[in-house]
Amino acid sequence: MTDKIKEYIAEAEAFTTANKEELEAFRIKFLGKKGILNDFFAEFKNVPNDQKKEFGQVINNLKKAAESKVAQIQEAIESKEEAKGVYGDLTRPGEPFAVGSRHPISIVKNQIVDIFSTIGFNVSEGPEIEDDWHNFTALNLPEYHPARDMQDTFFIQTNPDVLLRTHTSSVQVRYMEENKPPIRTISPGRVFRNEAISARSHCIFHQIEGLYIDKDVSFADLKQTLLYFTKEMFGKSKIRLRPSYFPFTEPSAEIDIYWGLKTETDYRITKGTGWLEIGGCGMVDPNVLTNCGIDPVKYNGFAFGMGVERIAMLLYGIGDIRMFYENDVRFLEQFKSSI
Structure with a gap:
């Protein structure tokens, strides 16, 4: 045995x-x-x-x-x-994946859209390559109007009727042509202007423009809308509207918020005044309503616009607009915790 x-x-x-x-x-x-x-x-x-x-x-x-x-x-x-291969055994402990981050422009744009959506504004979009009618003429800027010189334009080839849009107001024109009042919409998007690139300006940037058309709309309605936005976006409850000029609104105004003078940075960005410009606004010119097929006797409204980059620079303390377009991973990773 x-x-x-x-x-x-x-x-x-x-x-x-x-x-x-x-x-x-x-x-x-x-x-x-x-x-x-x-x-x-x-x-x-x-x-x-x-x-x-x-x-x-x-x-x-x-x-x-x-x-x-x-x-x-x-x-x-x-x-x-x-x-x-390390992936052959599914019982092995998992390896963490690197979490991506949103671009600060996208973060700020989404915040603005969310704020205006709570008071009934929908989102409208349009083409970046536009024609002269939607970008200029319909907005009370006929051919040879001197105000066209306010915006240095990129034209497509040699055709003066085809261009890269200089503002998202062209989207509002298209929206008014296709929809009847009441209209309440915001138009976020990329715009192009033939400008020198520096720390404060760029040939490519983003705008969000708002439009409200209905019966008996007043300038007070415009101011209350902007006040609501500044409270939600910046936590600032004090604004002022300075008289200005825009061809497509009358009367027109620049939008300022009181930023304060608590720090050296506040003094620098407000040039010692405490006030900071964030955009422009005004009551829609009757000629614009007529060009878009809306009766200016029956309806009126207001419009406003602001630069997304400028707001992002204020919120995050970014001193150079070029940083948004350089795709530096060290810069973008700072926004991982943002929604």
Whole structure:
């Protein structure tokens, strides 16, 4: 009997495989409930007393040899699988993925859209390549009007009637042509002007313009709308409207918010006045309503516009507008925690 066990020990020590199924068959043969070891342990009671010590030691040697061989081969198989690729074993601990970040322009634009959507403004969009009618003429800027010189324009090839839009007011014209009052919409988008690039200006930037057309709309409605926006966006409850000129609104005004003079930065960005300009506004000129097929006797309204980059620079303390377009990862990663 002892010699038979020693033969099994030799068989266990000599066993080798790279196959999981063969290893499992070996384990069941030697270590399973109906395996060889259990049979020998059951036979132990029939062994003469003077042979039990030797018999027990040989059985233990067989058990150790079988368990050692199973562990050794199993480790070799797992190491080989791991070498093929770390993603092969789905039970391995997961590796964290790098979380992306929103661009600050997108963050600020979405915040502005959310604020105006709470008071009933929908979002309208239009083409970036525009024609002269929607970008200039319909907005009370007929050919040779001197106010066209206020906006240096990129024209497409040599066709003076096709251009890159200089403002998102062109989207408002298209919206008024296709929709009847009451109209309450904002138009976010990218605009283009042939300007020198510097820390404060760029040839590409983003605007959000708002339009409200209905019966009996007043300048007071415009002011309350802007006051609501500045409270939600900046936490500022003090604004002023300075008289200005825009061809498509009459009367027109610049929008200022009282930023304050608490820090040196406040003095710098407000030039020591505490007031900061954030955009322009006014009552829609009747000529614009007529050009868009809306009766100016029955309806009136207001419009406003502001630069997204300027607001982002204020909110995040960014001193150079060019940083928005350089795609520097070190700059963009600062906005990971933003919504």
